[in-house]
Amino acid sequence: MALQSLDIVRRSATTTSSPNVRQAQTGTVAKLIDTTKCIGCKACQVACMEWNDLRDEIGTNIGAYQNPHDLTDQSWTLMRFAEYENPDKGNDLEWLIRKDGCMHCADPGCLKACPAPGAIVQYANGIVDFHEENCIGCGYCIAGCPFDIPRISKRDHKAYKCTLCSDRVAVGLEPACIKACPTGALVWGTKEDMQQHAAERVEDLKSRGFDNAGLYDPPGVGGTHVMYVLHHADQPQLYNDLPADPHISPAVSLWKGATKPLALAGIVLTALAGFFHYIRVGRNEVHESDEQAAARETERARHE
Amino acid sequence: MSDPTTDPSRRTIQRYTPNERTNHWVVAIVFVLTAISGLALFHPALYWLSVFLGGGTWTRILHPFLGLIMTLAFAVLAAAMWRFNKMEPRDWQWLRQGRDVVNNREDRLPEVGRFNAGQKLVFFVFVVCMLALLLSGIVIWREYFSLYFPVGVIRAAAVVHGLSAFILICAIVAHIYAGIWVKGSIGAMTRGTVTPGWAWKHHRAWFREKLHATHPRPRSD
Numbered sequence A: 001m002a003l004q005s006l007d008i009v010r011r012s013a014t015t016t017s018s019p020n021v022r023q024a025q026t027g028t029v030a031k032l033i034d035t036t037k038c039i040g041c042k043a044c045q046v047a048c049m050e051w052n053d054l055r056d057e058i059g060t061n062i063g064a065y066q067n068p069h070d071l072t073d074q075s076w077t078l079m080r081f082a083e084y085e086n087p088d089k090g091n092d093l094e095w096l097i098r099k100d101g102c103m104h105c106a107d108p109g110c111l112k113a114c115p116a117p118g119a120i121v122q123y124a125n126g127i128v129d130f131h132e133e134n135c136i137g138c139g140y141c142i143a144g145c146p147f148d149i150p151r152i153s154k155r156d157h158k159a160y161k162c163t164l165c166s167d168r169v170a171v172g173l174e175p176a177c178i179k180a181c182p183t184g185a186l187v188w189g190t191k192e193d194m195q196q197h198a199a200e201r202v203e204d205l206k207s208r209g210f211d212n213a214g215l216y217d218p219p220g221v222g223g224t225h226v227m228y229v230l231h232h233a234d235q236p237q238l239y240n241d242l243p244a245d246p247h248i249s250p251a252v253s254l255w256k257g258a259t260k261p262l263a264l265a266g267i268v269l270t271a272l273a274g275f276f277h278y279i280r281v282g283r284n285e286v287h288e289s290d291e292q293a294a295a296r297e298t299e300r301a302r303h304e
Numbered sequence B: 001m002s003d004p005t006t007d008p009s010r011r012t013i014q015r016y017t018p019n020e021r022t023n024h025w026v027v028a029i030v031f032v033l034t035a036i037s038g039l040a041l042f043h044p045a046l047y048w049l050s051v052f053l054g055g056g057t058w059t060r061i062l063h064p065f066l067g068l069i070m071t072l073a074f075a076v077l078a079a080a081m082w083r084f085n086k087m088e089p090r091d092w093q094w095l096r097q098g099r100d101v102v103n104n105r106e107d108r109l110p111e112v113g114r115f116n117a118g119q120k121l122v123f124f125v126f127v128v129c130m131l132a133l134l135l136s137g138i139v140i141w142r143e144y145f146s147l148y149f150p151v152g153v154i155r156a157a158a159v160v161h162g163l164s165a166f167i168l169i170c171a172i173v174a175h176i177y178a179g180i181w182v183k184g185s186i187g188a189m190t191r192g193t194v195t196p197g198w199a200w201k202h203h204r205a206w207f208r209e210k211l212h213a214t215h216p217r218p219r220s221d
Ligand code: HEM
Pocket: A115, A138, A255, B031, B034, B035, B037, B038, B039, B041, B042, B043, B059, B060, B061, B062, B063, B064, B065, B066, B067, B068, B069, B070, B071, B133, B134, B135, B136, B137, B138, B140, B141, B142, B158, B161, B162, B165, B168, B169
């Protein structure tokens, strides 16, 4: 989503500063998803479709509530349903519902991997946004993301994901999903306020017997601007494989880290080595004496 | 005195056939396009190289196809050159005398066949890198193939692709410089011929083979 902006703290494939005189003076933003309050009604999914003018293909029912089956270029958020039999509570069935979508990482693997200048930006308020007009459709962001979020559209071959309604937030509105949630499972505010709110929620949950309730704000990616309150914060993988310790993969760091400038330097040095060899030693030339020697050898062969 | 490597009055020896030369230059031209488009995505400092293929998106689209054409053309060339690139005992001696090689003291080196040990090593670096680029390139080819691989494999393939591209490009730079350094080599690949003196000086064993092929030695035993 493209917006003229003066608050870009990071820009993909860009080695100099982007305009960023505007700071997040009142703190960065965050969406808090309280899985313990979510009833799986999908109002947020619908609000996302409406605000962003997206319509996914009508899929098939596979006997579960989850629909569509996965995130797509048209479905930037998706309720994932997991049925968990809790062994600590006599195998009681728990319906763990998680609203999936971009986590807006403080250290975004997608942005790190992207080779196209300005296709991915991170704003001072914490939102990680794709600028599809700069996207070349290589899909590196998919390999870079620890949460498997970006999707390439089959129509225009550009990458799409949740924008955290950067267009709404830029003019002081809350994201569309927040506005639609009927239970208060989705809350919006500064990251600090959301952490405080989450702490109160966690305390309440603990008092009701959810000893492992907690906030999911994974430090491996520097924290996120979309956070979860989980009943089982000790086992995030119960929630349809929410990663327990997400971080940018070492392979991605190796691929996109210091190795690149070093490799460029290596290529330049190889060329320079050639140049200075030419200057110091010079070409290896054939002389008339070599031609004569070759001629003598040829004569000998002829008379042998 | 006329330049012995270009003097037209001198009899020449054929080093590469027209088919081999065409094959070589197809690989070379497509390599340049593949390398330019790959490097554009490799580091932001080189993103401007994407103008040569019509912008970032065209670079992304064309690069893998160029890579396929190049690996195919290279496979044909490599098959034709394979038997001349087997390492022999004298090649190891040649390599041990690297100092004499770079300082143009060729008279001190063991005799060289159609290709010297340096050329053979470069040849095998090409073969290995091309294979690695082909395999890893297919894995990271998002439009058609990435969906068949788990993300861990894609990440590893991206590393392998970047690394093997780096090694290949360095090897090509060395290969090009060697062509400039050893005067008369470029003519071998453009006109297809070298002078007897060139062959005698740089590839004496090959020169002798050629001689005895045209003037068979009577059997003395
Ligand atoms: C069959 C051969 C090849 C295939 C299928 C292939 C495929 C790919 C693909 C799919 C990408 C990702 C960008 C894109 O979608 O365009 C890529 C990137 C790249 N390719 Fe290739 N490629 C091949 C050969 C080569 C060769 C011969 C070179 C170098 C001489 C090369 C250098 C690069 C580089 C430097 C990158 C950027 C890698 C990075 O960002 O780390 N590729 N290639």
